[in-house]
Amino acid sequence: MSRSARVNQVILIILDDVRAEHLFKWMKEGKLPNIAQLADNGVSCKNTVTSFPSVTLPCYADIITGSNSGYFPKEGSGVPNYHWIDRTIPSSVKKKPPLIRNYSERRDVLKINKDIGKNVKTIFEQAGDGNFLSATSFLYRGSTFTTSKEFKPELILKRIEDIYNNPKELFSNKEVPKVSVGYVPHTDDLMHKKGFDHPDYINLVIRCDEFIGSLIKTLKETGYYEDTAIAITTDHGNYKAPNIFDLEPFFKEKGLKPYNPIKGSGDFDANLGGVGFFNFRGDSWFHHPTVNQMKEYNTSEIGATKMNLFEILWDIPGIELMYYKDDNNNAEKGIIHLERRDLKINKISRGRIEYSGYGKHQKTKYVFDDDDLFGYVNSEKSCTLLDNKSHTINEWIEATYQTNFINLIDQLPRHFKNPRSCDIMVSNTGLYNYNYEHGHTKGTSPFSHDIASQKSMFVPLIIGGSLEIPKMELEVCKTTDIVPTLLDLLGKEPHSSVLGESVLN
Numbered sequence: 001m002s003r004s005a006r007v008n009q010v011i012l013i014i015l016d017d018v019r020a021e022h023l024f025k026w027m028k029e030g031k032l033p034n035i036a037q038l039a040d041n042g043v044s045c046k047n048t049v050t051s052f053p054s055v056t057l058p059c060y061a062d063i064i065t066g067s068n069s070g071y072f073p074k075e076g077s078g079v080p081n082y083h084w085i086d087r088t089i090p091s092s093v094k095k096k097p098p099l100i101r102n103y104s105e106r107r108d109v110l111k112i113n114k115d116i117g118k119n120v121k122t123i124f125e126q127a128g129d130g131n132f133l134s135a136t137s138f139l140y141r142g143s144t145f146t147t148s149k150e151f152k153p154e155l156i157l158k159r160i161e162d163i164y165n166n167p168k169e170l171f172s173n174k175e176v177p178k179v180s181v182g183y184v185p186h187t188d189d190l191m192h193k194k195g196f197d198h199p200d201y202i203n204l205v206i207r208c209d210e211f212i213g214s215l216i217k218t219l220k221e222t223g224y225y226e227d228t229a230i231a232i233t234t235d236h237g238n239y240k241a242p243n244i245f246d247l248e249p250f251f252k253e254k255g256l257k258p259y260n261p262i263k264g265s266g267d268f269d270a271n272l273g274g275v276g277f278f279n280f281r282g283d284s285w286f287h288h289p290t291v292n293q294m295k296e297y298n299t300s301e302i303g304a305t306k307m308n309l310f311e312i313l314w315d316i317p318g319i320e321l322m323y324y325k326d327d328n329n330n331a332e333k334g335i336i337h338l339e340r341r342d343l344k345i346n347k348i349s350r351g352r353i354e355y356s357g358y359g360k361h362q363k364t365k366y367v368f369d370d371d372d373l374f375g376y377v378n379s380e381k382s383c384t385l386l387d388n389k390s391h392t393i394n395e396w397i398e399a400t401y402q403t404n405f406i407n408l409i410d411q412l413p414r415h416f417k418n419p420r421s422c423d424i425m426v427s428n429t430g431l432y433n434y435n436y437e438h439g440h441t442k443g444t445s446p447f448s449h450d451i452a453s454q455k456s457m458f459v460p461l462i463i464g465g466s467l468e469i470p471k472m473e474l475e476v477c478k479t480t481d482i483v484p485t486l487l488d489l490l491g492k493e494p495h496s497s498v499l500g501e502s503v504l505n
């Protein structure tokens, strides 16, 4: 071990789509004895704040890099969302229309390794020399060995266990991996299909606890347990929307045609759970539209009158919030426009976020015209930041984690700065799930995750194992603190792009 290192190895386990509240409840009920034991003797936090939007990407990439979306030619990760349109104009003469990146497509998911860009580094790339193992982590850049998608969740964590039993199977120097990342996607699949309250979903989390128990046993038998840290987290929580709504006929009726990336035709591209991300044509599909172009939008229908897209999107049932960027924004300075509709009286309130700086130096100021859009005035903590001054990510998290709009003021500029951002983001408050992707309603599930509420934004964090890990319960932290904490345990400095800091300090 180097002088300041407290452990030789770290194992990071990410279960997809488990709410902090649920994991800690099942631990308390004795359903997850192995995770509970790690938590009892190590670090635990019930209010670990993930990124917004609380969807697998960007959240997963932000855990693995310790960074957030941003103006990626200069800073931050290039991944603003699960779906995005690349507006970069190709240098080739044959200009194919811009592609739609959709990480639920098999052909797209591994492209994340390139999409995150060169200005951020994965935990494998930040941990110095050593062997690195990715057990189905689709973001594996910098790992020595990676396994592809496993159909059985037990095989994923078994893969890590096997390497501790027999490191020479994969690594010629016979050393166990310094960093192992194990990712279980199956929990997310069951959550969407059956829900967080379904026995099949709960039983899968219980089985994951058993695999973790088996891994702990092997670490003890092979003598590695005492110098290994095991971290357990999830990428986001979840919620159940009481209403679903089919948007396919809605857009037809409005006369808006979905974008076709093969032909380059159509008027809009969108994906919506409870939060919706809309892309529109600017001067071409390679250009983001200006605010005025969206207010007087020319559709592809010949002879059609111009449309005000903002007015059309307000007609989507349940939509209460709308966010879009100012035309004059750049990476270091800009304005995000905010609107909230009172559904009862159909009155729209307006505000804005002013941002400056980037990465960990980004500061944001929230101002509103008449009414506070997010209810921050109602809490003693959050209203302290309504002081017409700019604040850091940690200040926003600390002040807003007990509200329904956690850290939104910091996160929206990081999304909209990214050249791959959407043009208009809309949101409801968890009352509707639209299940809409690129022209099609993809199902009738009421279960979703994406909004800025506690159910969706709070993930569990547990770090246990070696006695070198202090026993501490944290009130609040963020998922970008995980990588710097694990690097701290390994005696390593995080890369300059890392937003978070070690929770051990």
Ligand SMILES: [Zn+2]
Pocket: 016, 017, 055, 056, 057, 188, 235, 236
């Ligand atoms: Zn996920």
